[in-house]
Amino acid sequence: MTDHAHSAENNIWPESSETMTGAQRIYLQRLCEQAGVAYDDAWTEAQALERIKELEAGAGER
Template sequence: MPERPTNTPKKDAPGNADKPVDEWVTGDEPMTGAQASYLKTLCQEANVEFDPTLSKAEASKQIDALQVETGRS
């Protein structure tokens, strides 16, 4: 019986989490539902207005900043 191929990334290929936000191919798409939900929570904790029009990349950057501000990093 032939071996099944695995879906493990190559060791030298960075995963999506390792790629800089500004290099995301889909970074200009609207933020995901998960990002919106988490960002709303962080905005409430930091007393910052939530912007539902952010792109994936913009939302990621704001999440990173608010995590630091709220002590969640």
């Protein structure tokens, strides 16, 4: 049985209920500000990781 959520391809993803880290918060606030999109302080660590990836790729608009 393969655990896709923890595969080497996907790296190790945090549990969905964990709050984002302080470093994520600071970086994400800056990325959101630069992209002109809303920032949500209630995002989980996993949501923050996904949002950071989107913003870094230039896909900030949803």
